[in-house]
Amino acid sequence: MPGIEVHNNVNPPIIVGIESELVEPVDEVIDEAHRRISKLPPQAQPFANVLFQVGAFICSCGKARINNKVAPITSKIQARHLELEPLCCLSSCLVRGGCTAVVAFEAFFVATTLLCTLVQFYSNGEFHFWRPFEHSFNAYITHPVFFYVLLAFDLITVIAALCLTHGLFRFDKGLLRIHYRYDLFALGFHILAFTLYAFAISTKGSQHWDFTNTLLVLSFLSQIPIQVWALSVVKSCGDFFALIHVFVSLADS
Numbered sequence: 469m470p471g472i473e474v475h476n477n478v479n480p481p482i483i484v485g486i487e488s489e490l491v492e493p494v495d496e497v498i499d500e501a502h503r504r505i506s507k508l509p510p511q512a513q514p515f516a517n518v519l520f521q522v523g524a525f526i527c528s529c530g531k532a533r534i535n536n537k538v539a540p541i542t543s544k545i546q547a548r549h550l551e552l553e554p555l556c557c558l559s560s561c562l563v564r565g566g567c568t569a570v571v572a573f574e575a576f577f578v579a580t581t582l583l584c585t586l587v588q589f590y591s592n593g594e595f596h597f598w599r600p601f602e603h604s605f606n607a608y609i610t611h612p613v614f615f616y617v618l619l620a621f622d623l624i625t626v627i628a629a630l631c632l633t634h635g636l637f638r639f640d641k642g643l644l645r646i647h648y649r650y651d652l653f654a655l656g657f658h659i660l661a662f663t664l665y666a667f668a669i670s671t672k673g674s675q676h677w678d679f680t681n682t683l684l685v686l687s688f689l690s691q692i693p694i695q696v697w698a699l700s701v702v703k704s705c706g707d708f709f710a711l712i713h714v715f716v717s718l719a720d721s
Contacts, residue, residue, distance in 0.1 A: 532544045534684045563708050566701035567636055567644075573694050574629045577687055584684045606673020609664050611679075621657060624650065632702070648702045655695040662688035704720040 505513055589595045589612065600613055628650035635643030665686045669675050 519687075541573065563701055563705035566697075567632055567705050569699060570698045571629045571633055573691075573698075574625050577691055578625050580687050581618055581622055584680050586616060588612075588615055598684055602673070604671070604673045606668050606671045609668035610673070610675040613696045614665075616644070618661070625654070628654075635709075636657055636705075639709050639712060641706050641713065644702055644709065645705040648699065648706065651695055651699045651702060653698070655692065655701075658688050658691040658695060662692065 470609065505517060586595075588610075589597055596612075601611060602608065628647050629648075631643045632647040636639065657684070662685060665681075667684070669677055669681050675681060
């Protein structure tokens with residue numbers, strides 16, 4: 469039965485009866501799927517039912533997402549909203565610019581630690597990604613395991629930086645909250661890594677204060693005040709985005 473158009477002098481045409489038309493085809497597809505599953509060998513039917521349920525769940529999630537989809541807030545933000553940004557300033561630095569600087573510092577840290585890790589793995593003309601454990605604090609802390617942990621942290625840092633960048637473009641306070649939690653974790657990581665690594669290369673062992681290790685220690689040390697500053701900047705930017713969301717919601721209502 470075709471949809472019926474209901475006209476109004478103010479509102480655009482509304483299509484009525486479309487949802488009821490979609491129910492029957494969906495039911496037919498489900499019945500056909502059950503019939504096909506029943507024709508499979510008995511051993512394969514449980515697996516087919518599980519796959520069917522997973523597919524139905526994914527389709528329902530996609531339908532719910534489409535039904536709940538709203539216009540992005542970026543399309544609703546006006547120039548007057550951005551004029552409120554100086555209210556959230558920190559040390560004469562606009563919060564969005566400060567967050568951009570945080571991303572730049574994180575990218576520089578990742579690049580530096582990747583370079584140091586490659587140098588640590590390279591010796592005698594080839595890369596060595598593992599070595600036996602030696603019975604010393606110096607060897608335990610400077611073992612390749614430490615650098616694998618550092619590489620995992622670098623990957624987390626890249627993901628956090630992408631979240632922050634995406635959040636800045638979309639005025640997404642949720643992504644900024646994710647980065648704020650990362651900043652708390654990163655602050656603890658840098659303090660621990662600086663303390664352990666600086667103490668380890670100061671003790672007797674194969675690793676000492678050469679250029680690579682010194683650069684690595686300075687990278688950990690420099691990130692401590694940067695992360696403290698990042699906590700303040702990201703929080704201020706999140707507060708600013710929350711303020712924008714309030715004004716946009718008031719304008720919509």
